[in-house]
Amino acid sequence: MKSAPLTVTDIAREAGVSRATVSYVLNDRRDVRVSEDTRGRILETARRLGYVGSPAARALRSGRGDVVLLLLPDWDISAQLELLLEEIGRLVAEYGLVCLRYEGEHWQGALHKLLSRISSACVVTFDPLHRDDRQALDSAGIPDISAQLLDHPGLPHTTALGQDTIVSAQIDHLLAQGYTRLAYLAVDEPRGRPFTEARVKAFHEICAQRQVDGVVSATVPSSAEAISDTIRDWTKRSDEPLGIAAWNDLVGLAITSAAADLDIAIPRQLGVIGGDNTRVAAFARPPISTVKFNLPAEARCIAARIAEVVGREAQHDSSNDDPTVEVVPRLSTALQATHGNDFDERETG
Incomplete structure (x- = not known):
């Protein structure tokens, strides 16, 4: 019994x-x-x-629940985004709250059904809400935190880490290393297209601001052959060393592998900088320059805003945090080191 x-x-x-x-x-x-x-x-x-x-009983007594809903669109959850979400959950737990992650497109336009089942302290949105979902939140009187990672017409991102910030760091590093011909390469991932498109757009806009001429970009199928064909075409058309900003470290590795097969010298003929600062970049040969994201700082900012709307005292001060993005320079972009035939294949940073 x-x-x-x-x-x-x-x-x-x-x-x-x-x-x-x-x-x-x-x-x-x-x-x-x-x-x-x-x-x-x-x-x-x-x-x-x-x-x-009983969560329902606690919510009835306090006027709100203990759950922080993280509402995610139908995105490909990358390793970096996963780390950000995990850190938000860890920090929110210090306030006596619980993070519940809700992903995909099935909740969009039907948020009222979710809110009727879960007593929420607040919700965190990573993309603009549908009109019906915004109305559901307003009707329920549940506060929301905008942690928007992408720019939309009239609605710029609301996080410190913008896609343009990442691309700007890549471009400025390549230019500082002496590359005057620049390109951007990504692979097509249907659930990651909003981010890919945002970074490609930012690449062309920032290059125009920096007065860099003749830039190219491509989003290719996720295959070694497609990447190799693109690299072959780009290097043939460039009389100067070509600097490529890659979507992430994995794409950077694919570029360096294609260059090795094509006998294209890195970094003398081709420079590559990735993103995410993963072990893939550090262990590649040559080691790949990358962009490091300060995700703990981003999570602290979001958690502090959650604490504010639910009436809790923020536990962490983010005012002295390191920069949002930081370049980790390695041999794949060390063009200056190749001058004078003194090329050193050891990692430089």
């Missing part, structure tokens, strides 16, 4: 206190005086007995 669920009465009996005292402690009522010894004994008793409170 299935046992009856534990109640506040069971904990009160086991801990030797009143039901009201147990209720104060389990609901973290700090306006009622309960000694720390008693508070600790009640919490330990609840853990030992395996007590799980």
